[in-house]
Amino acid sequence: MTKAYQELETYLETAQALQTALTLFEWDNETLAPKEAGAYTGKMIGALSGEYFRIMTDEKGKALIKACKEETDLSEVETAIVREVEKEQKRLDCIPADEYREFAELTSESARIWAKARKEKDFKAFAPVLKKILDYQKRFASYQAKEGQKLYDVMLKNFEEDFDMKSLDQFFAMLKERLVPFLKQLTDSKRVVDDSFLTGDYSEEKQEEIGRFLAEYVGFDFDKGVMAVSAHPFTTNLHNHDVRITTAYNDHVDDSIFSVIHECGHGIYEMGIPNELTQTPVGQGISMGMHESQSRFFENIIGRSLAFWEPVYGKLQETFPDQLGKISLEQFVRGINKVTPGLIRIQADELTYSLHVMIRYEIEKMLVEEGLDVEKLPEVWADKYEEYLGVRPKDVSQGVLQDIHWSQGSIGYFPSYALGSAFGAQFFASMKKKMDFDGLLRNGEIRVIREFLRENIHKYGKLKTSRQILKEVTGEDFNPQYYVDYLIEKYGRIYHIDR
């Protein structure tokens, strides 16, 4: 290790610790903190964010990066860390300190305002906050934007570096072109899948029990992680030895089951970061898209397959004998794959899911690029749902207020879900050639699949880009064809549709 690099490491430690503290505050806010704490804790979060900002933008840090870049004998990891730190410095350096801090204070409270507004079905209570968040994000994007770059492109790239409106327009156009007619064919077929047994008197306690069982079963290590409850399921982590997932319970047992498996996908990704990388600027998953590729891989490709449930369905039946005792494995698996164009993204089936995402993508574009008024959101939202999915929300809690993301300041995040699903399907196509995927699941050897993902994706942290990983694992560049083929093959089979 060179002297300049060593200095950089010491220098980064406080920044890393501040980020970890901010992560813990966010976790605490959404899982436990008392409801009146918001404004007071927000001040502290503002001060910590301000301190982080100060460290990341001061001259000493820039000089250290400059010195490190002149070094010739940095390791691969060290080079990547220098690159990531420089990127972060540049991202922050263009933002005025007070605006950065105000935004941190704002988002420390806004998720709670959103949760309350959602509960009370009161969009007006959230609209002014969303307006402020949008204004900040547009301003920040304008500071970051290169000559002629669109603001929404800047936002998108913050979540997934290699994608912009041009490539996403193409991606969604292809999904629309192939999935919308297929979905029509499917609904026209009038084939009925029964999933009524998934709704009922499923006690929260038993749902938690099976959630913990499944989390462990797919490989979430409770010695290095915890599970709690929040309004909207999410995953976060302090480092690779402290990874946290949440879920929420209602009377649809599949909601909690698949949200747990989904968050475990995120969690297992973060648990798979090597000790050498954790607590450094490259010690996280590379992008939101790659993260969603893992979570949706676990949730859908693994979790909604017949092979996965073969060894564990008996356990589920034991837990809920009254509700599932008489439902066969095959009935259950058909039920959890029922296609129903619906209102709620996180309850959506795998086939219609990306259409939910597409709606959000189109709306974000309108908000950022076309000056759509925030007040008009409920209406625009409802119209798009009617157009693409044939359903119209009765109230905002089932419409525009259903997702937490905007309230956390995340604009440009949603496309990651669809991209991630496509990454996952591309991995799946390639993995099936290398291993007996279904056979492993049937034998309860999910460990082999998880190890493959760890070895080929997780362990790199931010050392490689999404596209690099995609190419190295599958031998080709991003190709959403796999995703569409996967969906049409799977749901054609389930619904007996000729293709």
Place this chain on the structure above:
Amino acid sequence: MTKAYQELETYLETAQALQTALTLFEWDNETLAPKEAGAYTGKMIGALSGEYFRIMTDEKGKALIKACKEETDLSEVETAIVREVEKEQKRLDCIPADEYREFAELTSESARIWAKARKEKDFKAFAPVLKKILDYQKRFASYQAKEGQKLYDVMLKNFEEDFDMKSLDQFFAMLKERLVPFLKQLTDSKRVVDDSFLTGDYSEEKQEEIGRFLAEYVGFDFDKGVMAVSAHPFTTNLHNHDVRITTAYNDHVDDSIFSVIHECGHGIYEMGIPNELTQTPVGQGISMGMHESQSRFFENIIGRSLAFWEPVYGKLQETFPDQLGKISLEQFVRGINKVTPGLIRIQADELTYSLHVMIRYEIEKMLVEEGLDVEKLPEVWADKYEEYLGVRPKDVSQGVLQDIHWSQGSIGYFPSYALGSAFGAQFFASMKKKMDFDGLLRNGEIRVIREFLRENIHKYGKLKTSRQILKEVTGEDFNPQYYVDYLIEKYGRIYHIDR
């Protein structure tokens, strides 16, 4: 507000935010964090502590304090803040930065090592950690010590400014002189109090339900606070709008009931700090002794009285009909006041409690001043219990490993419990002259008592010293006579002892 003071406020903000983050990490460590997180999170805690230390000891802060002290028009609160900050600067300035940070990292892990050692009844697993903690604390005390000042006196004063070994020796000597013969008289009387109904199949769920009910009943505001589970009950707070208590459950229902009421006493103190003071260096309870005066006041003087239970015992019976349905209010109140010289401090009755504290005080003195070897602790501990209480622990989990305090680095804390009990009894004697104490409790008007405490104690935060408050509320200086008189009167009555 003067210019210098305004600068000081901005300057202190980051320090305050760092302290708040450290509090949250400590809470999280003891209530939720996964077991393998320790070492990794510890590094972050070390970095944040180091940053706090840097801010509190840098020249800029000292210059600001100097400038503020030259101002003539500071308000009372501002003057107190300047005084507290200067005190903290002096406390830290004498400690080398790396030692301070190492100690923070050590104590971020040691409570977990203690919990594991206690569970496994393995003192050897904790002894090396305790030795390190003791060494650090002795070293820190030696840095702080004035010419000729004893190290244990320095430690004691960090928790309770106006007390040292001299005054505590006198205090404990008086307790010993009057309570030990009284206890003998009481046990010799062979009068039997039945409390067998307090032990049994009390479900954790129902204990939590009644715990929450009682917490609200005594005035803990769940909009500004939360309750969780930890190995050892404690209270902490981020500010006056986020106050957190924990409890633990076992098959003795009175353990959780009275630990909840005890922690509520701490919590209500912190919820009573005015908005003007919270998140400033004077926005906490004045001392550990005053804090314990409030927690033990709620637990014992209020919580173990007949009058308190009159309006709520029915609710307790409803919650546990099988266990308490046939136990009368009077039987119950006698049961919760049963005197049994025992092994566990936090389960001790009110009468023998201070003897438990005295043992710890004597042992701490031996560790700090007389070079007692840590390895000999289990033996010394057992001998003292045999001598003062006539019982000998069978293993270290019931002996020297029962308390969390040393593992958190708190040496010199224990006497606060006995002092606090004495403060509380002195408040009680004076309050009874001003209000119909029992009548209020009987009518469910505990609010009036709580308001008196808030108005006369809580609202001052650190603006007044313990002794000042004691004098202003009761009209006289510290007088432990009230405590002994209270105990002998109460337990003489319950056990029909002629005095």
